[in-house]
Amino acid sequence: xxxxxxxxxxxxxxxxxxxxxxxxxxxxxxxxxxxxxxxxxxxxxxxxxxxxxxxxxxxxxxxxxxxxxxxxxxxxxxxxxxxxxxxxxxxxxxxxxxxxxxxxxxxxxxxxxxxxxxxxxxxxxxxxxxxxxxxxxxxxxxxxxxxxxxxxxxxxxxxxxxxxxxxxxxxxxxxxxxxxxxxxxxxxxxxxxxxxxxxxxxxxxxxxxxxxxxxxxxxxxxxxxxxxxxxxxxxxxxxxx
Amino acid sequence: xxxxxxxxxxxxxxxxxxxxxxxxxxxxxxxxxxxxxxxxxxxxxxxxxxxxxxxxxxxxxxxxxxxxxxxxxxxxxxxxxxxxxxxxxxxxxxxxxxxxxxxxxxxxxxxxxxxxxxxxx
Numbered sequence: 001x002x003x004x005x006x007x008x009x010x011x012x013x014x015x016x017x018x019x020x021x022x023x024x025x026x027x028x029x030x031x032x033x034x035x036x037x038x039x040x041x042x043x044x045x046x047x048x049x050x051x052x053x054x055x056x057x058x059x060x061x062x063x064x065x066x067x068x069x070x071x072x073x074x075x076x077x078x079x080x081x082x083x084x085x086x087x088x089x090x091x092x093x094x095x096x097x098x099x100x101x102x103x104x105x106x107x108x109x110x111x112x113x114x115x116x117x118x119x120x121x122x123x124x125x126x127x128x129x130x131x132x133x134x135x136x137x138x139x140x141x142x143x144x145x146x147x148x149x150x151x152x153x154x155x156x157x158x159x160x161x162x163x164x165x166x167x168x169x170x171x172x173x174x175x176x177x178x179x180x181x182x183x184x185x186x187x188x189x190x191x192x193x194x195x196x197x198x199x200x201x202x203x204x205x206x207x208x209x210x211x212x213x214x215x216x217x218x219x220x221x222x223x224x225x226x227x228x229x230x231x232x233x234x235x236x237x238x239x240x241x
Numbered sequence: 242x243x244x245x246x247x248x249x250x251x252x253x254x255x256x257x258x259x260x261x262x263x264x265x266x267x268x269x270x271x272x273x274x275x276x277x278x279x280x281x282x283x284x285x286x287x288x289x290x291x292x293x294x295x296x297x298x299x300x301x302x303x304x305x306x307x308x309x310x311x312x313x314x315x316x317x318x319x320x321x322x323x324x325x326x327x328x329x330x331x332x333x334x335x336x337x338x339x340x341x342x343x344x345x346x347x348x349x350x351x352x353x354x355x356x357x358x359x360x361x362x
Contacts (some may be wrong), residue, residue, distance in 0.1 A: 001361050162253065174284050193252055193287045213251040213291070222248035 001064060003182050005030045005149055006051070011060035013046050013204075020046040022204040023060070028180060030148070033171075033194055035212075035223070036184040037177065038201035040233050044184040045082055047201070049153050051182075052079045065148055075104075078147035080138055088127035092137045099141055111144035113171060114216045132159040138169060143174040150181040156190060164190050189224040198223050200230065243269075244285040252287060256295035264315050265326045272317040275305060293355050 004027055011024040020235050021043045029033055036044050045124055049055040050062060053069045064073040087093060092115060099106045115122045118136045125240075126134060135158045142150060155171070156164045164187075175181050185191060192212060202210040207230070242263070245254050260281075275296070276284075282292040296313060299305040303321045306311050316322065341351035343344050 034289075169283060169286055172286070172288070177289075192352075193246060193285075193291075196288055196290050213253055213294075216249070216251045220249055225248060 003029045003066060006182075007061075007063040008062045011047075011050065011062060012058045012175075013043075013050065013055065014058045020204050021050075021057070021060075024201075024204070024206055025201070026206055026209065028182070028197075030180055031178055032196045033175070033181045034183070034197045034199060035185065035188065035191060035195045036182055036199050036201065037223070037227060038184075039186060039190055043199040043204040044201055045153055048079070048153050048182070050185060051149070051151055052077060056203060075232070076148035078103075078145040078150045080140045080150070080152040080155055084126075084127055084134055084138070086138075089125060091125050092122040092140070095126075095137065095141060096122070096144075099145070103145055105146040107146065109145050110174070111140050114140045114174065116139070117184040118166065118170065132163055135159055136163070139170065146176050146179075148179050150175060150179060152181065152183045152187055155183060156185065156187060160188070165213060168194050188227050189222070192223050195223070200227065202231070242284065244287075246285075252293040253291050253298065256285060257300060258296040260295060260299055260328065261302070261304055261325055264299075265322060265329060266351065269315045271315055271319060271322060273311075273315050275315060277304065277312065324350045 006026060006028040008024055008026045011021055011026075012019070013021040016123075017081075022118050024043075024047060036047070038044050046055060050057050051064060051069070051073075053074055062069055065076050075092060090098075096106075096108050096111050099111075100108055112122060118140065120129075120133055120140070124133075126137070129137070135155070139152075139155060142152070152171070156167055159167060168191060171181060171183075183191060183195075188203050197209065197211050198215060199206055212223055215226060219226055221229075242259075244259060246252055249318065250310070254312050260269075260275075269275055275281075276298060278292050281296075282289040285292065296305060300307055302325065304316055304325060305313050306316050310326075338351060340350055341348075341354075346354070
């Protein structure tokens with residue numbers, strides 16, 4: 001088994017005239033927690049959706065676990081979308097049944113234990129839950145699988161700061177150690193200490209990919225501070241309103 | 242325990258310094274068992290790989306010893322722990338003299354003041 005989990009070369013995606021990804025080259029190893037960081041519209045969600053097989057790239061190549069996107073890649077990827085997709089009449093326990101049927105690696109007991117520690121009542125129907133609680137249920141579904149690659153698209157955006165810490169520790173204590181977690185977000189300061197690596201995406205290109213410790217060592221500042229600096233400069237350059 | 246992480250330096254380095262402090266102050270006594278990487282990482286809310294690196298640093302400094310069967314222990318060598326203690330003390334003293342210099346106090350004057358304070362205690 002090779003150490004490389006994600007490989008992409010020259011990945012491009014256009015929506016009509018708009019180029020969402022413009023030649024992404026990326027290699028990510030197993031057993032890493034990686035932040036996919038970039039401002040709104042930089043291509044984070046597009047990239048994740050290509051890994052999941054929800055979008056077809058316009059050109060370029062992607063290999064997950066050594067294979068092109070398909071049946072195998074879908075079986076090893078656990079995906080947390082950036083929006084809800086469940087019927088609201090379902091209770092969390094109904095969703096657990098559904099996931100248990102769909103995914104061989106779904107651990108129902110673990111899901112129930114995670115609900116208990118997150119303070120979610122699994123017999124409540126989705127429509128009676130707050131936005132933050134629904135997000136927690138989604139996270140439970142995703143993290144209770146023993147996947148190779150967890151793709152988390154904005155997992156902490158909708159919850160309060162106290163719940164954020166709790167969700168991060170849930171991710172830390174529940175991910176499969178040989179697996180990799182890719183977290184997209186713009187709330188960098190909240191997740192920086194759990195990351196091994198940071199990828200900066202700008203206008204559909206990878207402009208930086210390095211370990212968090214290397215960034216701190218060479219730049220003498222946090223990833224959050226570096227991000228603000230790089231993307232503020234961008235805002236000023238284009239600042240002729 | 243309470244972990245304090247600042248923005249300007251690598252996280253693993255700060256973790257290893259804080260663990261070293263716990264060893265020196267006796268929270269983890271000589272020859273005692275250290276918690277697992279996972280437990281410490283969860284407690285500090287950091288990535289397990291980062292905590293692993295912090296613990297490797299403690300091993301290379303001789304403060305921690307890895308044992309295949311029993312996990313990771315604090316060294317039993319009192320001299321190593323004492324050397325670490327002196328190194329930390331020297332850093333605090335250097336900072337102290339720098340702060341005194343900022344107040345316009347020479348080293349001699351600062352030491353005099355320190356002695357006076359010691360007598361009053």
